[in-house]
Amino acid sequence: MAMTYLTTKELSERIKYDDRTIREQLKDSVLFEGVHYVRPFGGRKILFLWERVEEEMLNGMTIDSLITGL
Template identity: 80%
Template sequence: MAATYLTTEELSDRIKYDQRTIRERLKDSVLLEGVHYIRPFGGRKILYVWERIEEDMAKSSLNTFVIPMSNGGVCHG
């Protein structure tokens, strides 16, 4: 399966979140390295894997019962 890789700007356009919000609040709490994004060739550039993000967004909208956690995440109970 071929993956669609997006820059932060392109992801921002698709999910309607500000680029800064993606970098500072979603990355490493909701969007995880190796799952939702990669750093090609070990560099600083980040590329987001659209299919994984889209899949997880759809899953989380089905599960409406969540418990907020102090670190900003949620527990799906």
């Protein structure tokens, strides 16, 4: 399945949250690395996986996302 990769700015436009809120409040508390976002090539840039973020918004926290966030 092909994934849709979004920058923080692009994600903020889709979900109507400020990009700063995404970086400071949602990342690593609701959106977890390896589940909802990746750092390609081991760099600093973050790309969000739209399908995973959308699933999280629609279904809420799952056991898998909670375990991954530990």
